Amino acid sequence: MFDREAYTLFKFSKMLNQSFQNKRQLLECALPALRDLFKLDRVYFFDWQQERALLSLNMMCKKEYCMDMQEDISVLNEPEFLKKLLQDGIADSTDLNYPAVYVLLKWRRPAMTLEGDDVRTVIKERVGVLRLERFRKNRVFHETEKKMIKSVAAEISHNLTNTEIDQAKNQRLNTATALNDLATIFATSLRLSDGLELILQGVQKYFRFDRVRLYQTNYDGTKIKSILGVDISGEVTRQSGDDLPEDERTLLRDVFDKGAAYRTIHNVVYIPLKVQRNKVGFLTFDNLLSRRRIDYLDFISLKQFSTQIALAIDNAALFERVQELSNYDELTKLPVRRFFNEKFAEEIYRSKRFDLIMSVILLDIDLFKQINDTYGHQIGDWALKEVSRVLRTSLRQTDFPCRYGGDEMIIMLPRTNGEEAKIIAKRLKERINGIAVPDRYTNGDRVTLSISQGISVFPQDGDTAAALFEKADKALYWVKDGRRGTFALYGDVADDIPQKENAREE
Numbered sequence: 001m002f003d004r005e006a007y008t009l010f011k012f013s014k015m016l017n018q019s020f021q022n023k024r025q026l027l028e029c030a031l032p033a034l035r036d037l038f039k040l041d042r043v044y045f046f047d048w049q050q051e052r053a054l055l056s057l058n059m060m061c062k063k064e065y066c067m068d069m070q071e072d073i074s075v076l077n078e079p080e081f082l083k084k085l086l087q088d089g090i091a092d093s094t095d096l097n098y099p100a101v102y103v104l105l106k107w108r109r110p111a112m113t114l115e116g117d118d119v120r121t122v123i124k125e126r127v128g129v130l131r132l133e134r135f136r137k138n139r140v141f142h143e144t145e146k147k148m149i150k151s152v153a154a155e156i157s158h159n160l161t162n163t164e165i166d167q168a169k170n171q172r173l174n175t176a177t178a179l180n181d182l183a184t185i186f187a188t189s190l191r192l193s194d195g196l197e198l199i200l201q202g203v204q205k206y207f208r209f210d211r212v213r214l215y216q217t218n219y220d221g222t223k224i225k226s227i228l229g230v231d232i233s234g235e236v237t238r239q240s241g242d243d244l245p246e247d248e249r250t251l252l253r254d255v256f257d258k259g260a261a262y263r264t265i266h267n268v269v270y271i272p273l274k275v276q277r278n279k280v281g282f283l284t285f286d287n288l289l290s291r292r293r294i295d296y297l298d299f300i301s302l303k304q305f306s307t308q309i310a311l312a313i314d315n316a317a318l319f320e321r322v323q324e325l326s327n328y329d330e331l332t333k334l335p336v337r338r339f340f341n342e343k344f345a346e347e348i349y350r351s352k353r354f355d356l357i358m359s360v361i362l363l364d365i366d367l368f369k370q371i372n373d374t375y376g377h378q379i380g381d382w383a384l385k386e387v388s389r390v391l392r393t394s395l396r397q398t399d400f401p402c403r404y405g406g407d408e409m410i411i412m413l414p415r416t417n418g419e420e421a422k423i424i425a426k427r428l429k430e431r432i433n434g435i436a437v438p439d440r441y442t443n444g445d446r447v448t449l450s451i452s453q454g455i456s457v458f459p460q461d462g463d464t465a466a467a468l469f470e471k472a473d474k475a476l477y478w479v480k481d482g483r484r485g486t487f488a489l490y491g492d493v494a495d496d497i498p499q500k501e502n503a504r505e506e
Contacts, residue, residue, distance in 0.1 A: 008037065009151050016159045019166065024059070026163050030156050031061035034132070037152070038145065044131040046073070053082070055129055085129075089150050092141070093131070099140045100133040103153045107160035110168040111296075126164070130156075175301045178206045183308055183396075195397075199309065200230040203285075207298050210289040215241075216281040216313070217252065224252050224281075232289070255282045267291060269299050273310035276354065280313050312397035329403045331381060332388035340402035340410065344465050347400075347414055351458055358458040359421035361411040362472035363428070366450045366484045368407040375441050383407075383437070383449055390431045395424070410469070418457045418489045425453045425487040433485070452479040453487035461490050 015033055020026040031043045042062045046055040053076040060069045075082055078094060085091040085102055093100035105128040110121050130153060132141070141149070182202040196214060204212045213229040224241035231237070255270045256279060267287040273280045283306060287294060327339040335343075351358045365371070365383055372380040384407060391401045391409065400412040413421055429451065437447040454476030456462065461471040475490040478497050 008148060009155065012037065012152055013155050016155065020159075020163045021170075022167050023160060023163055026156075026159055027059055028066050030159070031059065031066055031130075032064075034130070034152060034156075035061055038132060038149065039134070039139075040132050041135045042131075042133040044069075044133075046129040046131070048127040048129050050127060089153070090146050096133070098133065098135050098137055100131055101141050101146065101149065103130045103132065103149050104128075105130060105153055105157045105160065107157045107164060109161075109164040126160075128160075171297065172301075175297070178202075179301060179305045182206075183305075183312075195312070196228055197230075197236055200228060201234060201236070203302070204230045204232070204234070207285070207302075208292075209285045209294070210287045210292075211285075213284045214281060215251065215284070217279050252279075252282070267294055269294055269302070271303055271306045273306055273313065275310050275314040276350070278314070280310050283309070308397075315397045315400075332384055332403045332409075333392065334388050334401050334403045334409065337402060337404055340400065340404070340412070341465070343400055344412055347412055348458065348463070348465060348468075351414075352463065356415055357417050359413040359416045359418060360456050360458075360468045360472045361413065361421060361425055361428075361453050361487075362404075362455075362469065362476050363409050363411070363451045363453040363487075364476070365407040366452055366480075371437070371447075375437065375447075379437060379441050380407075383435075386435050387432055387449065387451065390428060390435070394427055394431055399424075410472075418455065418491060421455045421457065422487065422489055425455060429453070429485070429487060450485035452476060452484050454479060455487060455489045457489070457491065 012033060016026070016030060018029075020029070027045055031045065034040065035043050042060060044057060044061075045059040046057050048055055053074060055073040055075060057069050057071040057073065059066055061067075081091055081094050081102075085104055089104045091102050093102065107126050107128075108123045109126050111124050132149065134141075182199055200212045200214060203209070209232075211229060211231045213227055215224050216226050216228070217223060218225045224244060226241055227237075227239040227244070229237045229239070251270075255272050256274075269283075269285045271283045271285075273282055283302070285294065285302065327335055329336050347358060350356065365387055368380065368383065371383055384403075387407075388401075388403065388409070391411065395401060395411065398414050399416075400414075402410050402412075404410045411424075413424065416424070432449050432451050435449045437449070439446070454472045454474065456468045456471035456475065458468055462468045471490040474497050475488045475493060478493050479486055479488045
């Protein structure tokens with residue numbers, strides 16, 4: 001026997017079985033289909049604000065088009081109507097002089113919450129209502145139709161849930177991608193001022209804030225040193241902290257006393273920037289001009305990203321001080337061994353004190369002596385420059401590379417475990433493998449560069465600079481023993497390393 005209801009529901013479900021960018025796009029597909037299916041004159045969609053007993057009209061569909069509408073309808077004085085709608089999922093209209101029914105929609109929507117520094121996803125229930133209208137008084141909705149309407153409404157609710165989840169995932173992915181791109185841009189900027197300007201311009205452009213400002217503090221975090229701002233026009237402004245009015249000078253104390261604040265009433269967000277206990281500044285984002293609400297997901301994303309910004313600012317400021325003190329190797333533009341040893345000792349002390357992890361990558365250029373002997377020291381210097389360039393542009397601002405001696409380089413990776421260090425080593429390997437020696441020096445032969453890398457991790461491989469270097473060096477020996485061009489984590493290969501290492505061969 002032909003089941004008309006099941007067949008109708010199947011067709012409706014098949015029509016909605018597609019990907020929608022957002023709730024509106026789904027409703028623009030579902031409401032006209034609903035109108036045609038039940039031969040309706042009009043269909044309305046309301047968001048139900050249950051705490052205020054309000055139906056907030058969002059969309060109306062009639063004839064061949066759907067249009068946005070805004071109107072609030074109070075149902076506070078209709079307890080019987082509300083009771084029936086909640087219990088049965090469908091109720092006849094009590095205020096119209098033609099046939100109309102209200103049908104309940106319930107779906108789930110992901111939302112982000114911030115608990116301390118942890119971001120959590122929670123699922124919140126959303127409620128909506130459809131109103132189906134027929135203008136002819138004799139075309140009432142009979143019980144069979146109401147049953148089918150409830151089934152169709154359930155299908156719409158199911159697809160609303162899927163659409164909201166997909167939209168939330170895409171939004172988080174787009175935000176994460178944008179912030180990652182901004183971090184990459186920042187990481188390639190060796191000058192602190194250039195990097196900060198780029199990051200603020202990128203944040204303003206992506207999140208469409210009216211204004212983004214960075215307040216930087218002095219070394220001990222007690223005074224605002226400077227303000228860098230970007231407004232809606234993209235114009236960059238700079239201001240000395242000495243020129244601030246008194247009320248803005250108190251911002252430093254207020255922000256760090258209260259922590260990150262999500263102040264939607266004033267369309268302003270304040271986010272402190274700290275590295276360990278050191279105050280490096282704070283960020284403010286506002287929409288005071290447009291009065292556009294700052295989305296909570298944007299706040300959470302920026303709160304997470306602020307940690308990277310703070311670390312990058314701290315490390316970039318350090319890099320500028322290093323440049324001023326001439327602590328860079330002239331050929332490779334990398335920090336020299338003496339300065340690296342100082343920072344290495346400081347990072348080990350910090351890691352011990354605050355129970356942090358850290359990794360070290362020791363690397364050298366494969367067959368470097370052969371390159372020098374075959375093509376000359378000029379090409380050897382070129383190879384060193386190219387490898388160091390990849391290191392400078394591929395590492396994070398918090399990482400610290402160094403030319404340790406000859407073609408040997410070492411990288412300190414604060415707050416990085418072994419698996420994360422392997423990801424960085426893999427990225428360096430792939431990027432350096434793409435470097436080819438200019439063929440004018442190789443008689444047309446294709447000669448590419450490669451590196452071998454050994455990795456050690458604090459504290460499991462050692463808790464001193466000497467111990468970490470030794471373990472990274474042993475892992476590097478293991479790689480160069482027939483596995484050139486790859487990398488190894490000491491903990492992964494320790495059992496394969498002989499008790500007495502052979503001398504390294506070039």
